[in-house]
Amino acid sequence: MENKNIPQMEPWFDDAEANAVFEYMKSGGWLMEFKKTAELEQKISEFTGAKYCVVTVNGTISLVLALLALDLKPGDEILIPAVTMIASPNSAKLIGVQPVLVDIEPKTLCLDLNKAKKAITSKTKAVMYVPLNGRSGNMDEVVKFCRDHNLFLIEDSAQALGCYYQGKHLGTFGQIGSFSFSVPKIITMGQGGALVTNDENLYAKMKKIKDFGRVKGGIDIHDDWGWNFKYTDLQAVVGLEQMKKLSWRVNRKKEIYKLYEQELNGLKEIEMITTNLQDTAPWLIDIFIENPEKLAAHLKERSIGTRLHYPAINTQKIYKDEYVGKSFPVSEHYGSRGLWLPSASKLTDDDVRYITDSIKSFFIR
Ligand SMILES: *Cc1c(COP(=O)(O)O)cnc(C)c1O
Secondary structure, eight states, X not given: OTTOOBXXXXXXXXXXXXXXXXXXXXXXXXXXXXXXXXXXXXXXXXHHTOSEEEEESOTTHHHHHHHHHTTOOTTOEEEEESSSOTHHHHHHHHTTOEEEEEOBOTTTSSBXXXXXXXXXXXXXXXXXXXXXXXXXXXXXXXXXXXXXXXXXXXXXXXXXXXXXXXXXXXXXXXXXXXXXOOTTSSSOSXXXXXXXXXXXXXXXHHHHHTBTTBSSTTOOOBSSOOOBOOXXXXXXXXXXXXXXXXXXXXHHHHHHXXXXXHHHTTOTTOBOOOOOTTTOOOSSEEEEOSOHHHHHHHHHHTTBOOEEOOOOGGGSHHHHGGGTTOOOHHHHHHHHHEEEEOOOTTOOHHHHHHHHHHHXXXXXO
């Protein structure tokens, strides 16, 4: 136990994925996107309760595809929380759409609607709402806000597969919701992204854009702009096996979060976000403390991996110049204090207690 190396995150596969890939290869599949990807899309639709799903290469390109399908153009503005993974604003940047940062609310670490209101200009076309770590604010209010201001709602729900607001899956409240299957996410195919929508036209548009804008599959006539954002059936085969494990992992993530919460409860130095575990399966165990680097170093000595939280986007080198003199106090506060503790679904209760004991030994000396 003492010598065990506990990474902050690790993927989890077993014979099921290995055998599925072997069977697929023996069946003579062409690896490219075909029936297995369609099956995966069907499973994601069923799981999220969305009518349609489009699987694509990753959770960054999926956002780009969503913005293209909604006809966002260079010069348009999109409101984005100042704390999120860098892919959220960068997806807009890739196609010349201007991300406009908005501070977050301390209760949920999600976009603050009151502050968003003040950031709206005549160029604002959409909100990219990010249910950070699977938590969301009041989604009815988010939807109403977008309706009232005539804005599209895109949910970057990359961290929210298996997470809900009042029983409705996150990612299904706006026009388009996006998910990611990169290695640290709750399920993974190495890379992968998915978009869900209830709008048939948007669905058709996304399918077309990701396949070169063809009038029809296999025909080289193009009446619309399009590129190649297609997936591979080889990865979809892994995804289909991972989907079978999703519900168990959603539940396990909740158990792990709860155990951490119980064990760390007495430490006044540590803040954890109050989380409704009925709706939310926290993807990461996020704690907020002064000098997270110091605790990280202490845990590293005990072979416990951690990762520093995303800093506020406006403090990143690439965005700094756009935001001189502007501050996002809540984002900067949480961005600089956050630490992600080991969070893999694979963790045992004993692992968690070893980690929390190690944390206690740091504060209580
Ligand atoms: C992981 C993540 C992404 C990017 O997804 P990739 O599949 O790694 O491109 C985008 N947004 C959020 C909030 C994420 O957590």
